[in-house]
Amino acid sequence: xxxxxxxxxxxxxxxxxxxxxxxxxxxxxxxxxxxxxxxxxxxxxxxxxxxxxxxxxxxxxxxxxxxxxxxxxxxxxxxxxxxxxxxxxxxxxxxxxxxxxxxxxxxxxxxxxxxxxxxxxxxxxxxxxxxxxxxxxxxxxxxxx
Amino acid sequence: xxxxxxxxxxxxxxxxxxxxxxxxxxxxxxxxxxxxxxxxxxxxxxxxxxxxxxxxxxxxxxxxxxxxxxxxxxxxxxxxxxxxxxxxxxxxxxxxxxxxxxxxxxxxxxxxxxxxxxxxxxxxxxxxxxxxxxxxxxxxxxxxxxxxxxxxxxxxxxxxxxxxxxxxxxxxxxxxxxxxxxxxxxxxxxxxxxxxxxxxxxxxxxxxxxxxxxxxxxxxxxxxxxxxxxxxxxxxxxxxxxxxxxxxxxxxxxxxxxxxxxxxxxxxxxxxxxxxxxxxxxxxxxxxxxxxxxxxxxxxxxxxxxxxxxxxxxxxxxxxxxxxxxxxxxxxxxxxxxxxxxxxxxxxxxxxxxxxxxxxxxxxxxxxxxxxxxxxxxxxxxxxxxxxxxxxxxxxxxxxxxxxxxxxxxxxxxxxxxxxxxxx
Numbered sequence: 001x002x003x004x005x006x007x008x009x010x011x012x013x014x015x016x017x018x019x020x021x022x023x024x025x026x027x028x029x030x031x032x033x034x035x036x037x038x039x040x041x042x043x044x045x046x047x048x049x050x051x052x053x054x055x056x057x058x059x060x061x062x063x064x065x066x067x068x069x070x071x072x073x074x075x076x077x078x079x080x081x082x083x084x085x086x087x088x089x090x091x092x093x094x095x096x097x098x099x100x101x102x103x104x105x106x107x108x109x110x111x112x113x114x115x116x117x118x119x120x121x122x123x124x125x126x127x128x129x130x131x132x133x134x135x136x137x138x139x140x141x142x143x144x145x
Numbered sequence: 146x147x148x149x150x151x152x153x154x155x156x157x158x159x160x161x162x163x164x165x166x167x168x169x170x171x172x173x174x175x176x177x178x179x180x181x182x183x184x185x186x187x188x189x190x191x192x193x194x195x196x197x198x199x200x201x202x203x204x205x206x207x208x209x210x211x212x213x214x215x216x217x218x219x220x221x222x223x224x225x226x227x228x229x230x231x232x233x234x235x236x237x238x239x240x241x242x243x244x245x246x247x248x249x250x251x252x253x254x255x256x257x258x259x260x261x262x263x264x265x266x267x268x269x270x271x272x273x274x275x276x277x278x279x280x281x282x283x284x285x286x287x288x289x290x291x292x293x294x295x296x297x298x299x300x301x302x303x304x305x306x307x308x309x310x311x312x313x314x315x316x317x318x319x320x321x322x323x324x325x326x327x328x329x330x331x332x333x334x335x336x337x338x339x340x341x342x343x344x345x346x347x348x349x350x351x352x353x354x355x356x357x358x359x360x361x362x363x364x365x366x367x368x369x370x371x372x373x374x375x376x377x378x379x380x381x382x383x384x385x386x387x388x389x390x391x392x393x394x395x396x397x398x399x400x401x402x403x404x405x406x407x408x409x410x411x412x413x414x415x416x417x418x419x420x421x422x423x424x425x426x427x428x429x430x431x432x433x434x435x436x437x438x439x440x441x442x443x444x445x446x447x448x449x450x451x452x453x454x455x456x457x458x459x460x461x462x463x464x465x466x467x468x469x470x471x472x473x474x475x476x477x478x479x480x481x482x483x484x485x486x487x488x489x490x491x492x493x494x495x496x497x498x499x500x501x502x503x504x505x506x507x508x509x510x511x512x513x514x515x516x517x518x519x520x521x522x523x524x525x526x527x528x529x530x531x532x533x534x535x536x537x538x539x540x541x542x543x544x545x546x547x548x549x550x551x552x553x554x555x556x557x558x559x560x561x562x563x564x565x566x567x568x569x
Contacts, residue, residue, distance in 0.1 A: 014177050029366070029396070034516060034538040044541045046442050064367065066396040068538075069292040072312035073192070076214065080202040092367060094396065095329060098177040099312040102170065103217045108177075 006137040007119055011112035013133030014101050020138070021086040023124045024058040026050050027117045032096065033070025041083030059126045060085040061116045064092035065100065072099035079104055087128040089116050089135060109133050146175045146326075147182050155322060163225055166218035167318035171326065174315055180326035187323060188283055188306075189231045190276055190291040191215075191316030193263050196237050197255040207262050215317035224266060227320040232269040232276055234293045235457070236260070237518045239510045246513075246520040268320065272512040273486035275385065275457045277304070280488070285407055288331055290319035294398070295389035295456045295534065301399040303384055305407030307331050310398055330399055336408060337417035338401050340365045344374035345428040352551035354383040355533035357427060358390030360435040362397050364425050371401040371415035371422070379405060382459055389456050390533035436549070436568045439536050443546040443564070449525040451475075451559040452539070453552065454484030455514055455532035462552070463493045463509070467501040469556040475506035476562035480522045487511040507559070516542050529558040529566075 028049055030036070035045040041056030056078075065071050078084040087107040090097055101108040107130030116135060120126060123141030128134075148156065156168040171183060193215050195203075203213040205220060212220030238248050238256045248256075264270055271279055274293050277300060283289050285305035291297050292311050300306040309329040311319070319325045329335055342364070348357050361370055370391075379387070379402075391397040401408065401415035409415035416422055453466055466483055475481045483502060485493060490511040493499050499509045515521050516538045521528065529548045530536050536549035548558070550566035558564050 034542055046541050047438065047537075064396070066366070067294065067393060069294050069297070069310045069312055070192075072314055076217065076314065077199070077202065093178065094367060095178065095309040095311060095315070096396070099174055099315050101177050102173045103314055 006140055009112045009114050009116055009119060009135040011109050011133045011135070013130050014108040014110060016087070016105060016107040016130035018127065018129040018131065019086050019107050020125070020127045021057065021059045023061055023120050023122055023126045024050070024053065024055060025061040025117055025120055025122045027063060029064040029066035030062050031067035032065060032072070032074040032100065033068040035067055036074050036078070038074045038077035038081055038083060041078055055085045056083040057086050059087045059089065059128055061089045061120050063117055064090060065094060065097035069096065071096035072103050075100040076103040087130065089128060091115065091117070106130070109135055146172055146180055148172070152183060152324065161225065162222035163212070164321055166212060166216050166222070167321040168324070170216055170218070170314055170318040171322065171324055175326035175328070178326055178328045180328040182327050183324040184288050184327040184331055185323055186288045186290045186319055186325050187229050188281070188287060188289040189229045189316055189319045190234050190281070190293065190296065191231065191311070191320060192234050192292055192313050193268065193317055194233060194236045194256060194259045197252050200255060211317070215313055217314050225321065227267040229320050229323040231267060231320040232271045232281055233263055234271070234276070234296070235274040235514060235517050236272045236512045239512045242508060242510045245508060246518060247523070248520070271486060271488070273457045275486060278381070278457065278459055278489065279486045288325070290316055290325040292316050294392035295385070297398050298388035298392045298400065299385060301330055301336070302388065302401065302406045336369065336399055337419055338369045338371035338415045339419060339422050340368050340370040341412070341416070341422040341424045342370050342372045343424065343426050344372060345426055346432055347377070348375055349377045350551055351383055351386050351531060354379065354387040355390045355549070356432050356435045356439070358387035359394045359439060359533045360427055360431050361400070362391035362393060362395030365391065365395050365397050367396040369399045369401070370397065371403065371409065371412060373403065373412055375402060375405070382462055385456050386533065393534045393537045433568060439533055439549040442540040443527065443548045445527050445546055446564040448479050448527050448529050448548070448558045448562055448564050450521055450528045451479065451481045451555050452484070452515060452528055452530040452532070452535055453482070453555060455516070455530065455535035458483055458485045458489070460489050460492055460496070463489070463498045463502070464496070465552060466556060467498050469553055470501070470505045470507070470560070473505065473560040475559045479559055479562040481505070481507035481559040482510055482515070483507060484510050484514050515539055519543065521545060527564070529555050529564055531555045
């Protein structure tokens, strides 16, 4: 697939290699335990804007990890169940997301030069390089490739 | 990350493959955090009791399951006894009332086996989200590595211990190595307040403290708030409810109430030398908004389950429930479940509270809770609880409606089978 790159964001790569996929974007912090169901990969927090949507295989773009200390446990089980996101891009570093990055084994980037929750929209085609810390928007949702 | 010679030797396998795997996890984790070094810890609380599904997912021997799920390592080696003093937090099952919880026998057997494995490896089986209620009371300035957001906020704020919210893998690695990344709340400069919440309404009951915590968590998010304007003296139970709620709606891991919490006698001490804090008000309207948000999932007043004890109930709370019940009985078709640590359950039984609760038709349980163990009575559609945390999480986890109220309203719901609570 050879798309022209629409937008490039640069930040701190947290490892995990590179991948391409469809973005799922929220401006609300996400809870892990009690907020994500590892068995199905869906958001279950009743008060969350993504409630009912699946993160499985998506480029998950969100401001922060919040809530219970079970965040890494949920992402870890999701990886074993095959329901984990394909990559994670976030703004705020904390222990919950740091440990989840480690156990997810997927490309992750933070500290970007523009807020990814504003620069990228759900449905955009995105490439995440967790080693170089680069996010490329390859195609906007609905745009013809 | 800079490692000491001792730490480098551990990473290189000098203390065996399990210690090397644990150190590798800590180094990967510290690098992502941006930590410069590790710090010694001898007080670790984690979660290493696995159910049958987790064991099947990981596969291999019990040591391999621990390596994979608790250390993010492929395993193939023996897990040694834990180096640091370690304890098990809340667990998936009550080993006494497991049939009431609907646990299938094979799942029960797997969990009992996993508990025994933890005990043999030197993990104290406290089996509670509140180790500070049953003897694990860290000293001020003690570097800890604790999971459980409601316990972390309690020991950081009330006791002045130093810990981040750890996860299963980092806590297990800390148990094995006695190390944790020196980052976040281990550094004194990160423990000062940047948000000032000015309270302009009475905050007295457990429910008031839960509502305040739920509101504070929403505005403070990841930051350290300082709360002023509290005109009553809180106790352990009220601060437990407050912290659990603040850690649920946001990511608060530390707060100050000048004159109450460990590290600030005054507003100035809480703020330190930082920039002018963001100032927010908590009054009647903010309290009502928090109440409405907590009760947003519920509209049916026929109650199936009343849940008390999130975080786990103290002995005083169990006595209060017994006193509120008096001679009344729990309504047919409604269940009253009270959750407490295993050690407090023993004291509740010897104090006669267990008998009183059972005589009324309630059940005293320990070790777990409906949200962690994923169980409610068959056919449950509506739950009632005095916990903001449980009212937030259980509807999401068990697909039920959740009412939040004070303890007297909860006991009233248990004996009438109807929710009649209100904020006013």
